[in-house]
Amino acid sequence: MANPTTPEPTRRDFLYIATGAAATLGVGLAAWPFIDSLNPSTAVLAMASVEADLSAIQPGQQVIFKWRGHPLFVRRRTPKEIAAARAVSPSDLPDGLARNANLTESAPATDANRTIKPEWLVLVGVCTHLGCTPAVSTREAPQGSYGGWLCHCHGSDFDASGRIRKGPAPQNLAVPPYAFIGPTKIRIG
């Protein structure tokens, strides 16, 4: 005890700190099961991958499947729609990235980068603004100005490639991870 105001650390001080640290670590470890229990359960994860049969979908038609609780758009595009979507340069788009889970994150938003087979456009039907489901534009009931989808919540307008063209959505509609397991059959997730 050279200086009475700053006493030398004793073995008791060490024990206090060691006990406190062990208790904190223990509480932290014990908290983890409670925190992780709130993550998706195995039953939810089991449904994370689904298969969809596309054979009944007609050209120009969209069918909505359900994937991970979200709507999944599968649209069989007409040659005209594909041509219109290909005519757009990614540099002219609000979001220049493909947002395709099957490609790298920096892939540009060309129409070719948005599909595996040009005829089949597969998208997560969740508006990238605040999560609403955009309405599809068909020949009978056109929506928006770009022939794709229009989100009625806040007016985001998407083209026939699911790319944002006008409105508050910050990103193109996401392309989920999927693969063709038959000529007209896909597995998503």
Added chain:
Amino acid sequence: MAGHSHYLPKTGFSRWLDQRLPVIRLVNDQFVTFPTPKNLNFWYTFGVILTVMLVLQIVTGIVLAMHYVPTADLAFGSVEQRIMREVNYGWLIRTLHASGASMLFVAVYIHMGRSLYYGSYKAPREILWILGVVLYLLLMATAFFGYTLQWGQMSYWAATVITSLFTAFDQIIPHFGTALSTWVRGDYAVGDATLNRFFSLHYLLPFVIVGVVGLHIWALHVPGNSNPLGIDVKGPQDTVPFHPWYTVKDAFYLTLFLIVFMGFVFYAPNFFSNPDNYIQADPLVTPSEIRPEWYLLPFYAMLRAIPNTLLGVLVLFGAMLTPLFVPWLDTSKVRSCRFRPVMKQLFWVFVATCILLGYVGAHTTDAAWHLGEVDIPLVWLARLGTLYYFAFFWALMPWIGKTEVTRPVPESIAQAVLKKGAVVAKGGEQ
């Protein structure tokens, strides 16, 4: 002001109890003889009104929980079919609970506005105010969870939009926001897991609120009530006992409040609700227009006023947390707006701004006001309103507090009350 106790046990049993658990003494000192400023007006009755409303929400909620089924398949039917049509008086209990939530917020906003106007948050009542803001945040969370439980379209999509807010943090740490949102939902989209945990939290939080209300009243009873003059109590001549003076006054205004409340319950049970919520939740179809309950509309307007999602979310949380700092943002030495001519006007502009933001929040983003030839887009009104909201707290409050010329403050509550009485008496003689 808590002072020493005047309680004298009269019977043998109360003497015996007083030495073991002085609970009668506590009630007597805090709610019977508690010295309360003489000059509390109508606006000070909302504390008691809120307490009664909270108890009513808990009682109706516990009964509703006995009939409600928190699963995605059955929730909507258990409310609309079972509770509203089959359970005896279920329609009444459910309507009391649903309208009661809105009435609770009416009272909360008046109670907070009163504190803001009379400077009740200033020293030595900072903790009291902060606990009040904490209660407000807890109430908003509880109301949001409760709104989800009906599992109508508006419930579902409100839950989706609110839990989507977390995805904005992807812009700071990639994938973190999405992971957080999935964790909150317990699924990739709002579903069974989400509904179950929201039900659990909706049952838990009211009891947390009761605990914080206890602290809030404790923090109130240390310095005692503020009052419309904003001056300190100088002695017994400035106060009256809480009972019967304020028990009667509070009971009177509580009755008026309950009459208005019952008016809604019996004559306009859907006044506060959205028709879309009578459609069962459908994860594949979004209603053409989604909006939160009215008491969250100003914050919703702020969120939508900002084009960048992350910035919008930060503004939203910033707006909700800003009131916590008010005791230190207001630099004025005078508490009450009665003696603060500039602050008084800024306060009313603030109230108008909140109403304007609420109005904008209830309309679509592309809506506009048509004034003759000119179109005023509502989104710009929301931006102006958001700007004033933050400027009011973070710039005007500190600045006006230092520069404002305040009017003279009375010597004491008793003097001000007697002077007013003398004027009335004199007027009566003429």
